[in-house]
Amino acid sequence: MKIKTEVKVGIIGIITIVIFIWGYQFMKGRNLVKHTSNFIVVYENVNGLKVSDPVLINGFRVGIVDYIRFSPDKSGKLLVKFSIEEDIPFAKNSIADIYSVDIMGSQAIRILFGDSEELVQSGDTLTGTVGGSLTELINEQILPIKTQAEKLFNSLDTLLWALNDILNPEFRSNVNELTASLKSSGNTLDTLLSNNNEKFHSIISNMDELSMKLNQSITELPHILANLSSVSDSLAGANIKSLVNNLDQSLYQTQVLLKNLNEGTGTMGQLMTNDSLYIYLEKLTRDLDLLMIDMKENPGKYIQFSVFGGKKKD
Numbered sequence: 001m002k003i004k005t006e007v008k009v010g011i012i013g014i015i016t017i018v019i020f021i022w023g024y025q026f027m028k029g030r031n032l033v034k035h036t037s038n039f040i041v042v043y044e045n046v047n048g049l050k051v052s053d054p055v056l057i058n059g060f061r062v063g064i065v066d067y068i069r070f071s072p073d074k075s076g077k078l079l080v081k082f083s084i085e086e087d088i089p090f091a092k093n094s095i096a097d098i099y100s101v102d103i104m105g106s107q108a109i110r111i112l113f114g115d116s117e118e119l120v121q122s123g124d125t126l127t128g129t130v131g132g133s134l135t136e137l138i139n140e141q142i143l144p145i146k147t148q149a150e151k152l153f154n155s156l157d158t159l160l161w162a163l164n165d166i167l168n169p170e171f172r173s174n175v176n177e178l179t180a181s182l183k184s185s186g187n188t189l190d191t192l193l194s195n196n197n198e199k200f201h202s203i204i205s206n207m208d209e210l211s212m213k214l215n216q217s218i219t220e221l222p223h224i225l226a227n228l229s230s231v232s233d234s235l236a237g238a239n240i241k242s243l244v245n246n247l248d249q250s251l252y253q254t255q256v257l258l259k260n261l262n263e264g265t266g267t268m269g270q271l272m273t274n275d276s277l278y279i280y281l282e283k284l285t286r287d288l289d290l291l292m293i294d295m296k297e298n299p300g301k302y303i304q305f306s307v308f309g310g311k312k313k314d
Contacts (some may be wrong), residue, residue, distance in 0.1 A: 004300075008152045010020065013055075015248050021052070026255045028171070035123035036083040036084060036085050037083065037084045037087070037121075038066070038081060038083045038122055038123060039081070039082055039083075039084070039095045039096070039120070039122070039123070039124060039125070039126055040079060040081055040084075040123075040124075040125045040126070041079075041080045041081075041109075041126050041127075041128035042071065042077050042078070042079060042080075042125065042128055042132065043075060043077065043078045043080060043098065044078075044130070045130055046068060046078050046080060046098060046106050046107075046130070046279065047082065047098050047100075047107060047130050048067065048105060049068065049098050049107040049108075050062055050065070050068070050107070051065050051066070051067055051068060051108070052063045052064050052065060053106070053107055053109070054101075054108045054109075055082045055096075055108070055109045055110050055111070056101075056109070056110045056111070057088060057090075057110070057111045058106055059110075062084050062085060062088060062111075063083050063084035063085055063086075064082065064084045065080060065081070065084055066082055066083055067080075067081050068080050068081075078110075079094075080128070082096070082109055089119050089120075090111060090113050090114070090117065090119065090120055091113060091115060091117070091118065092113035092114065092116050092118045092119060092124065093114035093115070093116040093118075093122045093127070094111055094112060094113050094119075094120065094126060094127075095111075095112040095114065095127050095128070096109050096111060096112075096116040096126045096127070096128045096129075097109065097110050097111075097129045097130070097131050098128070098129070098130045098131065099129070099130075099131040100131075101272075113298065138219065141205075141220065154212070176301060189260055274290040
């Protein structure tokens with residue numbers, strides 16, 4: 001039996017359409033050969049979730065999002081249907097959480113396992129949540145760094161303004177003058193060192209000699225300390241107590257003597273306190289003065305002599 005050309009074309013077209021549909025679904029991540037379980041989730045906001053976005057369990061892709069539609073109750077909520085290819089049992093109170101998988105904002109649904117003993121069945125409605133996007137998390141981490149960077153830039157700006165105020169033409173001129181002065185002082189010091197090189201060598205030699213003498217003195221220091229120790233032992237062995245007692249007795253006798261002199265007791269005390277001796281001596285001195293005056297005026301009255309050696313008679 002000969003097959004007509006039209007039948008052949010029809011068969012080929014059907015096969016092509018089937019292959020195209022299968023390839024399209026395969027490109028979307030859906031395998032038409034394997035059995036799938038379908039679930040519905042109600043969201044207030046899908047945060048940019050799209051059809052064909054992956055469904056993950058512990059980071060492993062197990063399904064895709066089939067469609068996203070508005071709820072028929074006109075509440076504005078969104079119904080998201082996704083299918084899981086693998087027959088993976090999980091609790092009925094598990095959560096389908098929408099989260100960002102990369103910094104570009106790509107979204108996915110991850111299944112957070114619950115603790116219920118009742119397992120979910122295909123066609124059940126799960127509880128849905130929307131986690132923070134990766135961009136928001138990054139912003140939360142970067143915001144403090146951004147704030148600190150802004151403060152740092154403000155501080156640097158203030159510092160640059162302060163440096164600009166400091167490094168004005170007058171300041172730079174002063175710095176140049178100071179540099180020139182230091183250079184001149186350095187040249188002067190070089191000239192001084194070159195002109196007085198011999199004197200500096202002599203000073204250094206004298207310092208070396210002084211250092212040697214100090215070293216010699218340091219070597220003799222133990223002998224000096226030994227002599228001091230010997231003198232200290234001699235003083236310790238001396239009868240210091242007897243010397244102190246004798247000195248104390250001498251001071252006491254001196255004190256008694258001074259007391260007697262002040263009170264006029266004894267010969268020395270009488271001489272120091274009684275003025276009769278003074279009066280007598282003063283009278284004697286005055287009489288001697290009169291006698292000397294009289295002797296000068298009348299020497300013959302006291303000295304008698306003869307030219308020829310004879311004694312003059314009264």
